[in-house]
Amino acid sequence: MAKTEVDIIVEARYLLPMTDTEVISDAAMAVKDGLIVEVGKKEDILSRYEPKTLLGGNNRAVLPGFVNTHTHAAMVYFRGLADDLPLKQWLEEHIWPAESRMLSPEFCRDATELACLEMISSGVTLFNDMYFYEDASAEAIKKAGLRAVLGAGVLDFPTSIAQSTDEYIEKAEQFIKDWIGDELIMPSISPHAPYTCSPETYKKTIDISERYSIPVHTHLSETAWEVQEIKNRYGKTPIEHLESHGLLTERMIAAHVVWPTDREIEILAERGVSVSHCPESNLKLASGISPVYRMLKKGVHVSFGTDGAASNNDLDVLGEASLASKLQKAVAEDPTVLDAKTTLRMATCLGAEALGLSDITGTLEKGKSADFIVIDLDKPHLMPIYDIFSHIVYSARASDVCAVVVKGRVLMNDYEFKTLDKEEVFGKAKRWAMKIMEGQRV
Amino acid sequence: MAKTEVDIIVEARYLLPMTDTEVISDAAMAVKDGLIVEVGKKEDILSRYEPKTLLGGNNRAVLPGFVNTHTHAAMVYFRGLADDLPLKQWLEEHIWPAESRMLSPEFCRDATELACLEMISSGVTLFNDMYFYEDASAEAIKKAGLRAVLGAGVLDFPTSIAQSTDEYIEKAEQFIKDWIGDELIMPSISPHAPYTCSPETYKKTIDISERYSIPVHTHLSETAWEVQEIKNRYGKTPIEHLESHGLLTERMIAAHVVWPTDREIEILAERGVSVSHCPESNLKLASGISPVYRMLKKGVHVSFGTDGAASNNDLDVLGEASLASKLQKAVAEDPTVLDAKTTLRMATCLGAEALGLSDITGTLEKGKSADFIVIDLDKPHLMPIYDIFSHIVYSARASDVCAVVVKGRVLMNDYEFKTLDKEEVFGKAKRWAMKIMEGQRV
Numbered sequence: 065m066a067k068t069e070v071d072i073i074v075e076a077r078y079l080l081p082m083t084d085t086e087v088i089s090d091a092a093m094a095v096k097d098g099l100i101v102e103v104g105k106k107e108d109i110l111s112r113y114e115p116k117t118l119l120g121g122n123n124r125a126v127l128p129g130f131v132n133t134h135t136h137a138a139m140v141y142f143r144g145l146a147d148d149l150p151l152k153q154w155l156e157e158h159i160w161p162a163e164s165r166m167l168s169p170e171f172c173r174d175a176t177e178l179a180c181l182e183m184i185s186s187g188v189t190l191f192n193d194m195y196f197y198e199d200a201s202a203e204a205i206k207k208a209g210l211r212a213v214l215g216a217g218v219l220d221f222p223t224s225i226a227q228s229t230d231e232y233i234e235k236a237e238q239f240i241k242d243w244i245g246d247e248l249i250m251p252s253i254s255p256h257a258p259y260t261c262s263p264e265t266y267k268k269t270i271d272i273s274e275r276y277s278i279p280v281h282t283h284l285s286e287t288a289w290e291v292q293e294i295k296n297r298y299g300k301t302p303i304e305h306l307e308s309h310g311l312l313t314e315r316m317i318a319a320h321v322v323w324p325t326d327r328e329i330e331i332l333a334e335r336g337v338s339v340s341h342c343p344e345s346n347l348k349l350a351s352g353i354s355p356v357y358r359m360l361k362k363g364v365h366v367s368f369g370t371d372g373a374a375s376n377n378d379l380d381v382l383g384e385a386s387l388a389s390k391l392q393k394a395v396a397e398d399p400t401v402l403d404a405k406t407t408l409r410m411a412t413c414l415g416a417e418a419l420g421l422s423d424i425t426g427t428l429e430k431g432k433s434a435d436f437i438v439i440d441l442d443k444p445h446l447m448p449i450y451d452i453f454s455h456i457v458y459s460a461r462a463s464d465v466c467a468v469v470v471k472g473r474v475l476m477n478d479y480e481f482k483t484l485d486k487e488e489v490f491g492k493a494k495r496w497a498m499k500i501m502e503g504q505r506v
Numbered sequence: 507m508a509k510t511e512v513d514i515i516v517e518a519r520y521l522l523p524m525t526d527t528e529v530i531s532d533a534a535m536a537v538k539d540g541l542i543v544e545v546g547k548k549e550d551i552l553s554r555y556e557p558k559t560l561l562g563g564n565n566r567a568v569l570p571g572f573v574n575t576h577t578h579a580a581m582v583y584f585r586g587l588a589d590d591l592p593l594k595q596w597l598e599e600h601i602w603p604a605e606s607r608m609l610s611p612e613f614c615r616d617a618t619e620l621a622c623l624e625m626i627s628s629g630v631t632l633f634n635d636m637y638f639y640e641d642a643s644a645e646a647i648k649k650a651g652l653r654a655v656l657g658a659g660v661l662d663f664p665t666s667i668a669q670s671t672d673e674y675i676e677k678a679e680q681f682i683k684d685w686i687g688d689e690l691i692m693p694s695i696s697p698h699a700p701y702t703c704s705p706e707t708y709k710k711t712i713d714i715s716e717r718y719s720i721p722v723h724t725h726l727s728e729t730a731w732e733v734q735e736i737k738n739r740y741g742k743t744p745i746e747h748l749e750s751h752g753l754l755t756e757r758m759i760a761a762h763v764v765w766p767t768d769r770e771i772e773i774l775a776e777r778g779v780s781v782s783h784c785p786e787s788n789l790k791l792a793s794g795i796s797p798v799y800r801m802l803k804k805g806v807h808v809s810f811g812t813d814g815a816a817s818n819n820d821l822d823v824l825g826e827a828s829l830a831s832k833l834q835k836a837v838a839e840d841p842t843v844l845d846a847k848t849t850l851r852m853a854t855c856l857g858a859e860a861l862g863l864s865d866i867t868g869t870l871e872k873g874k875s876a877d878f879i880v881i882d883l884d885k886p887h888l889m890p891i892y893d894i895f896s897h898i899v900y901s902a903r904a905s906d907v908c909a910v911v912v913k914g915r916v917l918m919n920d921y922e923f924k925t926l927d928k929e930e931v932f933g934k935a936k937r938w939a940m941k942i943m944e945g946q947r948v
Contacts, residue, residue, distance in 0.1 A: 497890030
């Protein structure tokens with residue numbers, strides 16, 4: 065019998081579909097026209113399909129790409145610009161001045177290219193971004209071949225981006241109209257936070273998210289300062305405040321949520337709000353430790369975000385997952401919470417679900433988009449192997465990702481970037497960094 | 507003028523001596539007969555020395571190797587054997603049965619080879635080990651070319667190693683006699699913990715450490731259970747208990763110290779005891795979070811350990827340092843604690859100091875042993891660079907280490923291992939893992 069031609073077959077010692085099927089050993093997956101055609105035993109797949117490109121191998125794990133549900137990608141150019149400082153000083157003396165001097169469409173496009181290069185090298189196939197000039201960022205992301213949800217930031221005070229709330233919202237809506245229906249870019253709407261957006265502003269963004277069936281991406285309950293500030297202004301803690309105005313929906317991705325009360329955790333569960341847990345940023349800025357294990361117990365949907373590289377200082381979702389799993393065990397005083405399987409689901413399929421994209425991506429199943437990564441197990445720190453879930457969450461590093469495919473397009477293979485020119489991206493980064501440093505010195 | 511012949515010149519965009527000189531840019535270092543001959547500007551070094559081997563390069567950072575002040579290297583063969591379990595169940599149902607079935611000189615030698623391969627690949631040049639059959643481990647370490655402090659474990663109950671406390675101590679002393687004076691291996695003495703060793707046993711080990719001028723390596727105040735147990739037995743918390751018997755000395759490296767009281771922190775500072783902070787193991791086993799920032803404030807000497815790979819699950823000191831820095835900021839509610847420079851000192855020169863080896867290693871200075879690593883900065887997650895300390899602590903990964911040199915011997919260069927045969931080490935790991943799994947199934 066003649067074999068069916070496909071674009072890609074990827075072979076794996078362990079294939080983790082992140083469905084009810086936990087692991088397929090000695091597996092393979094066939095891909096055609098950007099979609100997964102079949103997942104199964106290697107012997108069977110190889111006997112029935114003929115690939116143009118063969119990926120993976122005997123000492124490789126294949127799984128859905130990692131999903132970064134909260135970032136500000138273009139901030140990679142500010143990585144390490146200022147560290148070890150209180151949040152207020154870090155923002156007011158370093159980050160905001162640098163942003164106000166530097167931000168432009170060109171800056172955001174070039175910086176997002178570097179962010180994409182980093183995310184590809186770290187096995188991220190889908191990310192949820194909130195920043196400015198997202199049109200320019202979208203251009204870079206399309207070139208890189210990644211999948212992203214992009215939301216133009218909405219604020220109640222003027223910046224170089226817009227002079228009024230209405231202008232921010234008009235621009236955000238125009239961005240949505242321009243990009244809705246794109247095969248890789250999903251627009252969203254991004255009210256910044258309860259302390260920078262009034263309930264009226266949130267209401268307008270929620271209406272837009274309903275009208276276009278898109279996510280709402282916001283910061284929520286990040287610091288003790290925010291909780292106190294919202295109490296002072298509105299007499300309620302941040303989540304109760306939004307709830308009292310009917311502003312919490314299933315479309316919402318709330319980043320951080322470090323300080324929820326027990327009642328607020330119940331509200332998040334009832335409303336189906338997704339939390340993007342960003343432990344490295346929360347620790348490094350001394351914001352606190354989010355009670356993720358308690359949220360999971362109450363049925364809150366939690367996935368992982370890196371936040372921007374200025375406060376982290378990288379875009380490594382696997383690092384966040386590994387840290388979160390260990391950190392929650394200590395704060396829960398229970399080593400069984402966030403076990404390796406749960407944690408890996410949070411880093412993959414649950415991230416896609418949070419972004420409303422689980423029909424398309426986040427698991428390896430027939431008919432889904434071929435969005436997957438290959439992990440190279442041929443490393444001293446990955447020997448020997450008893451449990452592949454444990455190995456990925458507790459021992460593997462982002463740098464063990466050797467291949468990345470999105471919608472059937474190979475973005476990296478054998479650690480070589482296929483869509484972006486590394487030297488060109490690095491050259492731009494160096495030139496922009498010189499401009500940023502010149503400004504810092506003035 | 508004729509150039510002086512040296513064995514190695516290593517070039518660096520940034521050279522971090524970890525002395526009062528913070529950074530030398532466009533630097534180089536000359537090495538001859540295992541020792542550092544000179545550190546300075548590249549132009550100057552290259553004009554005066556002629557190397558047999560040229561390492562490093564324009565986009566590289568050079569610094570002393572990382573120091574792992576607490577591990578059980580041979581436990582790498584149990585990596586990922588059991589996870590997400592309470593400590594008691596993990597130990598009693600998985601680790602101890604596996605150890606009692608498997609441990610032998612051959613097992614420890616082969617496993618330590620894998621541990622050395624992993625530590626070399628992660629930039630560790632010196633480690634402090636406590637386990638069994640350290641003679642066999644020493645053989646593997648000499649072959650790998652790493653520097654290590656090795657202590658045979660002493661316990662008050664019988665195992666396959668020894669039938670009585672005296673037999674453990676006799677064997678440990680024999681090991682000391684056999685290895686003292688070795689150029690890479692420094693023997694130590696390792697009473698396991700206050701709950702497994704009586705004060706009399708500790709006293710014997712302290713006497714031996716004084717007699718031979720060697721370190722005492724112990725576990726101390728690791729879990730809330732231990733604190734309660736020692737209180738029940740002796741009426742005192744663990745550190746006060748050892749103090750009351752005069753058992754705390756400057757030669758002691760105390761691993762973990764998760765639960766010290768304020769008074770106990772003062773005692774550690776007064777006695778000059780070094781603490782090996784192992785945050786990943788402490789979090790993953792839900793032992794707790796050590797108050798490192800409070801210990802530093804009181805002048806306690808703190809460095810980093812990985813613990814064994816069975817509870818971590820790797821031997822990555824840089825990962826511990828990066829985590830510790832962020833974690834302490836959150837628990838201190840102060841983002842200025844464990845800043846990048848302090849943290850990197852803890853991971854390098856302060857580790858060497860803890861082990862009593864700071865005359866030999868831990869900084870890059872004329873006359874010190876040429877123990878250094880090269881970090882490859884040519885990575886997306888390391889672009890752009892404003893502050894090399896921030897980059898190494900907050901952005902770099904162990905996998906960015908591209909070269910490792912100990913005592914002038916190149917152990918890894920361009921990510922290629924030079925002293926151990928990777929395939930051979932992996933082959934042994936696979937064969938031993940099969941035996942371990944067979945045992946687990948019974």
